[in-house]
Amino acid sequence: MPLYKTITPNSKTIVKIWKITESYNDLMETVNLKPENLERVLTMKSELHQRGFLSVRCLLEEFGYNDDDLFYDENGKPYLKDNKQISITHSFNFSAVIVSDVIIGIDVEKQRDKISVIAHKFIDYEFNYLNKDAEDYIKKLTAIWCVKESLYKLFATPGLSFKTHCLVIPFExxxxxxxxxxxxxxxxxxxxxxxxxxxxxxxxxxxA
Known part of the structure; x- marks a missing residue:
C-alpha cells in the first residue's frame, strides 16, 4: 500500500500522505464505504476524483478509522466520531489527511505555472514580499495557496476570503x-x- 509519508509535527498531530498508484478498481476492493458515499463515488464523473476520494479512505484506515467514523457539518467541515480534528485533501496522484487534538487544516497542490495567472485573486499583502522574477516564485505562490486553503478549511466560515482575511507572513x-x-x-x-x-x-x- 503506497503510504508515501508520515509526519508528526507535535505530540497531538499526525499527517499521512498517500501516493495514488492503484487503479480505481483496486481501490474499490480495498475500502468499505457507507451507502451514501458509495453512491457518491459511483456518480463522480472523473476517475481521478474517484481515486482521490477512495485513497482518503485508505488513509483513514492507516489512522485506525473507517468510512463510518467520518462525517461532515453543515459547512462541509469533516469531523471524526471520537471528536478528533481532521482535515482532508487530494490533488492529482496525491492525497493527505491530518488528524489532531487541536484545530487543523491541510491542502496539497501540484506546482503549476498557471497559478501566477490567478495570483491576484488570492494574494494581497503577500505581494509586498514576493518577487515575480525569483526562481521560486511559482513554489511560493503554490505554498501560499496551500496555506490559505488550509486556513479556509479549519475556519469553515462562510464569507471567509483568501485575499482579504488570510495573511501569510514572509517565508523562505x-x-x-x-x-x-x-x-x-x-x-x-x-x-x-x-x-x-x-x-x-x-x-x-x-x-492552531
Missing amino acids: ICDDETIAWIDYDGKKYRYNIHFIEFEGFTCAYAI
Missing part, C-alpha cells in the same frame, strides 16, 4: 514553516504553518 521555501493569520470580523487568529515539497507538489498544514 527552505524554512518549511511560517506563521499565518486570519483577520475576520474584528478578530485575529494566529496559526503555525508547516509545508513540504515532493515530486512537484506542495503540501501545507495549519495548526
Whole structure:
C-alpha cells in the first residue's frame, strides 16, 4: 500500500500522505464505504476524483478509522466520531489527511505555472514580499495557496476570503514553516504553518 509519508509535527498531530498508484478498481476492493458515499463515488464523473476520494479512505484506515467514523457539518467541515480534528485533501496522484487534538487544516497542490495567472485573486499583502522574477516564485505562490486553503478549511466560515482575511507572513521555501493569520470580523487568529515539497507538489498544514 503506497503510504508515501508520515509526519508528526507535535505530540497531538499526525499527517499521512498517500501516493495514488492503484487503479480505481483496486481501490474499490480495498475500502468499505457507507451507502451514501458509495453512491457518491459511483456518480463522480472523473476517475481521478474517484481515486482521490477512495485513497482518503485508505488513509483513514492507516489512522485506525473507517468510512463510518467520518462525517461532515453543515459547512462541509469533516469531523471524526471520537471528536478528533481532521482535515482532508487530494490533488492529482496525491492525497493527505491530518488528524489532531487541536484545530487543523491541510491542502496539497501540484506546482503549476498557471497559478501566477490567478495570483491576484488570492494574494494581497503577500505581494509586498514576493518577487515575480525569483526562481521560486511559482513554489511560493503554490505554498501560499496551500496555506490559505488550509486556513479556509479549519475556519469553515462562510464569507471567509483568501485575499482579504488570510495573511501569510514572509517565508523562505527552505524554512518549511511560517506563521499565518486570519483577520475576520474584528478578530485575529494566529496559526503555525508547516509545508513540504515532493515530486512537484506542495503540501501545507495549519495548526492552531
